[in-house]
Amino acid sequence: MTELDLPALGLGTSANDDFEECAETVKAALELGYRHVDTAQMYDNEAAVGEGIRRADVAREDVVVATKVHPDNLAYDDAKRTARESLERLGLDSVDLLYVHWPTSAYDPEGTLRAMDELREAGLCDHVGLSNFTPDLLDEARGILDSPVVAHQVECHPLFPQEELRAYAVEHGHSLVGYSPLGRGEALDDPLLTEIAEKHETSTAAVCLAWAFAQEALVPIPKATGDHVRANFDAQELELDEEDLERIAEYDVRERVIDPDSAAWNR
Numbered sequence: 001m002t003e004l005d006l007p008a009l010g011l012g013t014s015a016n017d018d019f020e021e022c023a024e025t026v027k028a029a030l031e032l033g034y035r036h037v038d039t040a041q042m043y044d045n046e047a048a049v050g051e052g053i054r055r056a057d058v059a060r061e062d063v064v065v066a067t068k069v070h071p072d073n074l075a076y077d078d079a080k081r082t083a084r085e086s087l088e089r090l091g092l093d094s095v096d097l098l099y100v101h102w103p104t105s106a107y108d109p110e111g112t113l114r115a116m117d118e119l120r121e122a123g124l125c126d127h128v129g130l131s132n133f134t135p136d137l138l139d140e141a142r143g144i145l146d147s148p149v150v151a152h153q154v155e156c157h158p159l160f161p162q163e164e165l166r167a168y169a170v171e172h173g174h175s176l177v178g179y180s181p182l183g184r185g186e187a188l189d190d191p192l193l194t195e196i197a198e199k200h201e202t203s204t205a206a207v208c209l210a211w212a213f214a215q216e217a218l219v220p221i222p223k224a225t226g227d228h229v230r231a232n233f234d235a236q237e238l239e240l241d242e243e244d245l246e247r248i249a250e251y252d253v254r255e256r257v258i259d260p261d262s263a264a265w266n267r
């Protein structure tokens with residue numbers, strides 16, 4: 001299997017770590033039509049995500065399940081051992097997509113990526129993804145991996161549109177999975193995005209997501225609970241016009257929300 005057709009929208013789950021709330025959110029999302037769920041060792045909710053998938057009246061094989069190896073677990077042996085532990089927590093035989101969460105801490109290109117290849121060869125994941133890489137680190141990883149990189153996950157929203165990494169994704173044929181597509185809530189009060197929302201009589205969150213759907217290769221994964229789960233799914237019906245997209249492209253407000261000192265782009 002070399003290609004992964006990611007659905008246009010995924011469900012983020014970071015900070016959704018109350019077991020029942022997380023399981024019920026995943027179940028509700030899948031029953032509404034979501035077919036891609038994003039978790040990570042770091043989120044402490046893999047067991048709840050797995051439970052939500054089992055509770056949903058949707059076949060397992062219809063859902064893209066993605067998890068990520070914690071940066072502290074990226075040494076060769078630890079990556080292999082903890083990926084198996086993730087599957088046990090999820091209650092799954094394999095995940096569709098296994099990411100390197102951050103190229104930091106125990107990340108060692110040769111050892112980590114050999115572990116990812118071997119996990120894929122052993123059938124524990126169908127595909128390999130990377131997250132929070134720079135173009136140089138992507139080049140290096142692609143040169144080492146036998147597996148194709150099917151997804152690169154980074155922060156991406158109208159106030160941080162990642163032009164270079166989106167172009168890189170299009171050039172190399174992988175999806176750019178956009179995390180924090182609502183800027184973790186910080187994009188929701190932005191004056192330009194609010195004005196565009198008023199024009200379309202919709203919410204600023206819907207504008208952020210519609211912007212993402214309009215970009216080639218970009219797959220947003222908003223985290224949501226309660227009514228926001230449906231609202232974000234329904235945002236797939238909103239179409240921004242050329243004027244809206246141009247105003248966002250030319251906007252001079254640029255804001256990265258997730259920016260740890262250890263990030264590769266700060267080194």
Ligand SMILES: NC(=O)c1ccc[n+]([C@@H]2O[C@H](COP(=O)([O-])OP(=O)(O)OC[C@H]3O[C@@H](n4cnc5c(N)ncnc54)[C@H](OP(=O)(O)O)[C@@H]3O)[C@@H](O)[C@H]2O)c1
Nearest residue numbers: 012013014131179180181182183184205222223224225228
């Ligand atoms: N790879 C990485 O390093 C990385 C880093 C960050 C995030 N991620 C992934 O990306 C996912 C999304 O990013 P994120 O959680 O940082 O931020 P986000 O999705 O941009 O924002 C989530 C926040 O927006 C709220 N929200 C959701 N839908 C809304 C709506 N329609 N109207 C108003 N508010 C709404 C949520 O509240 P409610 O819960 O109340 O709905 C939550 O407070 C994460 O959950 C995780 O899966 C990955």
